[in-house]
Amino acid sequence: GQNIDQPTEMTATEGAIVQINCTYQTSGFNGLFWYQQHAGEAPTFLSYNVLDGLEEKGRFSSFLSRSKGYSYLLLKELQMKDSASYLCAVKDSNYQLIWGAGTKLIIKP
Amino acid sequence: DAMVIQNPRYQVTQFGKPVTLSCSQTLNHNVMYWYQQKSSQAPKLLFHYYDKDFNNEADTPDNFQSRRPNTSFCFLDIRSPGLGDAAMYLCATSTASGSGANVLTFGAGSRLTVL
Numbered sequence: 001g002q003n004i005d006q007p008t009e010m011t012a013t014e015g016a017i018v019q020i021n022c023t024y025q026t027s028g029f030n031g032l033f034w035y036q037q038h039a040g041e042a043p044t045f046l047s048y049n050v051l052d053g054l055e056e057k058g059r060f061s062s063f064l065s066r067s068k069g070y071s072y073l074l075l076k077e078l079q080m081k082d083s084a085s086y087l088c089a090v091k092d093s094n095y096q097l098i099w100g101a102g103t104k105l106i107i108k109p
Numbered sequence: 110d111a112m113v114i115q116n117p118r119y120q121v122t123q124f125g126k127p128v129t130l131s132c133s134q135t136l137n138h139n140v141m142y143w144y145q146q147k148s149s150q151a152p153k154l155l156f157h158y159y160d161k162d163f164n165n166e167a168d169t170p171d172n173f174q175s176r177r178p179n180t181s182f183c184f185l186d187i188r189s190p191g192l193g194d195a196a197m198y199l200c201a202t203s204t205a206s207g208s209g210a211n212v213l214t215f216g217a218g219s220r221l222t223v224l
Contacts, residue, residue, distance in 0.1 A: 033212070
């Protein structure tokens with residue numbers, strides 16, 4: 001079966017750095033997405049990786065290793081508004097999106 | 110601003126009483142999706158349309174139906190809601206399915222409560 005694994009919950013301190021990991025086992029790979037979802041709201045797109053390496057976008061970076069079936073989302077200079085769930089999703093060989101259950105990130109002052 | 114709009118934002122219904130949720134988009138995207146998301150779970154794809162081509166996920170219950178009368182609108186009908194259907198229903202759009210990033214743009218969601 002296809003599977004996306006992420007930690008259920010993480011806690012970090014305002015101003016710090018946090019890394020949210022995602023491992024995947026899918027039938028094929030055609031890209032990996034990270035979405036942010038605030039409580040009770042719709043997911044919003046953060047990043048897309050299709051080749052190995054690091055993609056940087058402001059305070060957020062996303063890394064991909066296809067050989068390891070692994071990605072992480074790195075959030076720097078954490079702000080209280082970054083408290084949200086972060087969803088990892090992989091597009092498989094049929095171009096279907098396989099979603100993880102999300103990592104709830106709690107930011108403490 | 111181009112966007113995806115869902116109505117209603119909150120819907121309360123009684124067990125077995127039909128419900129229709131609507132979604133409209135001004136992005137002119139080819140593909141529209143309906144997802145069901147329960148608390149702390151991954152979004153679950155129910156249907157998607159590529160233009161007028163309807164794609165039903167194999168495990169979507171028959172209790173769920175969808176209509177796309179034109180490229181801008183899509184509806185989700187729940188014929189006989191059960192307690193297990195209480196969830197957030199998310200509409201999303203993208204430019205095309207297949208290769209490429211095809212980033213999904215989501216609406217704000219419709220939260221369904223079944224009494």
